[in-house]
Amino acid sequence: MVGLGLIMMMIMKFFRVGVAPFILLLLFLLCSIDSSSVLQVQGRVLSISTKPDPNDAAATARWLLSFNFWGVLNTISTDLGGAPFGNVVSYSDGLPNQGSGIPYFYLTTLDPTARNALKDERASFTVSEYPLGTCGNVDPENPTCSKISLTGKLKLVDEKSKEFEFARNALFSKHLEMMDWPVGHNFQVFKLEIENIFLIDWFGGPKQLTVEQYLDFKMNKNGFIL
Amino acid sequence: MVGLGLIMMMIMKFFRVGVAPFILLLLFLLCSIDSSSVLQVQGRVLSISTKPDPNDAAATARWLLSFNFWGVLNTISTDLGGAPFGNVVSYSDGLPNQGSGIPYFYLTTLDPTARNALKDERASFTVSEYPLGTCGNVDPENPTCSKISLTGKLKLVDEKSKEFEFARNALFSKHLEMMDWPVGHNFQVFKLEIENIFLIDWFGGPKQLTVEQYLDFKMNKNGFIL
Numbered sequence: 001m002v003g004l005g006l007i008m009m010m011i012m013k014f015f016r017v018g019v020a021p022f023i024l025l026l027l028f029l030l031c032s033i034d035s036s037s038v039l040q041v042q043g044r045v046l047s048i049s050t051k052p053d054p055n056d057a058a059a060t061a062r063w064l065l066s067f068n069f070w071g072v073l074n075t076i077s078t079d080l081g082g083a084p085f086g087n088v089v090s091y092s093d094g095l096p097n098q099g100s101g102i103p104y105f106y107l108t109t110l111d112p113t114a115r116n117a118l119k120d121e122r123a124s125f126t127v128s129e130y131p132l133g134t135c136g137n138v139d140p141e142n143p144t145c146s147k148i149s150l151t152g153k154l155k156l157v158d159e160k161s162k163e164f165e166f167a168r169n170a171l172f173s174k175h176l177e178m179m180d181w182p183v184g185h186n187f188q189v190f191k192l193e194i195e196n197i198f199l200i201d202w203f204g205g206p207k208q209l210t211v212e213q214y215l216d217f218k219m220n221k222n223g224f225i226l
Numbered sequence: 227m228v229g230l231g232l233i234m235m236m237i238m239k240f241f242r243v244g245v246a247p248f249i250l251l252l253l254f255l256l257c258s259i260d261s262s263s264v265l266q267v268q269g270r271v272l273s274i275s276t277k278p279d280p281n282d283a284a285a286t287a288r289w290l291l292s293f294n295f296w297g298v299l300n301t302i303s304t305d306l307g308g309a310p311f312g313n314v315v316s317y318s319d320g321l322p323n324q325g326s327g328i329p330y331f332y333l334t335t336l337d338p339t340a341r342n343a344l345k346d347e348r349a350s351f352t353v354s355e356y357p358l359g360t361c362g363n364v365d366p367e368n369p370t371c372s373k374i375s376l377t378g379k380l381k382l383v384d385e386k387s388k389e390f391e392f393a394r395n396a397l398f399s400k401h402l403e404m405m406d407w408p409v410g411h412n413f414q415v416f417k418l419e420i421e422n423i424f425l426i427d428w429f430g431g432p433k434q435l436t437v438e439q440y441l442d443f444k445m446n447k448n449g450f451i452l
Binding site: 126149 | 298301302303307308310311312314315316332338348349350351356357364365366367368373375377401403404421422424431
């Protein structure tokens with residue numbers, strides 16, 4: 001810090017400028033950081049550590065689930081003749097940096113997605129890397145911008161189970177406003193029991209990745225514990 | 227401009243500073259604009275004009291389709307026992323500020339989505355307002371952060387039709403890299419023939435919005451022509 005101060009004073013003297021350029025530079029740097037490497041959900045800052053090597057499919061998939069916080073949950077719509085119905089939802093797979101890989105949701109039957117799932121559990125959940133800001137200057141459909149679709153069964157989590165406590169903490173810690181959502185709407189915790197994984201994170205088609213490889217991946221591998 | 231130059235010179239003289247603070251201020255302002263009101267897809271800047279009144283369902287829906295550029299396209303997966311399969315895709319509904327409301331896609335049968343659609347046309351397309359940055363400090367699942375799911379049939383657009391030219395121009399003008407995607411992958415233009423609209427843009431459940439109201443909406447209403 002002393003070194004930085006000295007350099008700053010030398011620049012001020014040499015160019016005969018005040019502290020204004022330094023304050024503006026600081027603001028500019030803060031602004032750049034905001035749009036590139038830090039995400040904020042209602043005031044809580046999530047740092048995005050190094051994106052895993054695309055060859056490590058399990059790491060990439062778990063990183064994507066851990067650092068994103070919303071996606072599209074797809075169910076079979078009984079109201080619309082069995083059409084696939086996608087819905088924007090928030091999710092969490094665990095406390096910060098302790099993700100389980102299993103996405104949990106907070107849904108109400110006032111919304112078609114929960115109603116559909118209670119009639120037909122078949123579902124998929126799709127998440128894109130694009131909103132994380134780590135794709136660089138490529139299109140959201142470019143294969144180097146990761147995307148994952150987890151297919152399986154969308155199930156209600158029993159309110160008396162230990163998993164319910166885990167899931168609720170996971171959701172409320174990542175989405176602060178959820179704890180204030182209207183009690184009368186009867187929000188319930190759902191989870192996706194994953195049966196199949198479709199991951200694109202580079203050229204050459206979907207990655208080979210089993211559910212076991214995905215779930216067994218340890219979060220402290222590849223340095224993405226913060 | 228002359229007035230601005232004079233003010234700048236007076237500040238430079240009074241505070242004994244050079245042009246550096248002004249350059250940094252300009253960078254900072256550009257940076258601020260980038261993260262709040264302008265979206266960039268590969269170099270083309272899309273300005274987001276005023277978000278429509280949530281009470282105007284047709285305007286909100288068409289605004290969302292016009293200003294976003296990616297979403298999740300959902301089909302019925304024959305490979306996965308009829309499960310709904312979501313996939314991240316780029317889209318366009320028209321040339322900039324001339325959107326038709328009909329989303330067009332550029333897909334290859336190397337990807338399951340196009341293969342699924344050729345076997346079973348039932349599909350939905352889901353877009354969130356969240357990545358536009360206009361939701362404020364609310365959760366992506368908060369009803370004031372708009373989301374739309376268009377349900378219908380995903381159809382191949384005939385390469386000899388006028389619609390094909392329109393759709394290709396719409397796609398290539400919004401997603402510059404598409405024109406360089408590998409010829410050998412045999413990308414084709416698809417469109418969603420909309421049969422039902424699910425729009426949430428405020429509290430109180432989905433908006434009443436017919437396909438006719440949505441398609442008939444004129445882009446120069448509510449001041450969102452730029």
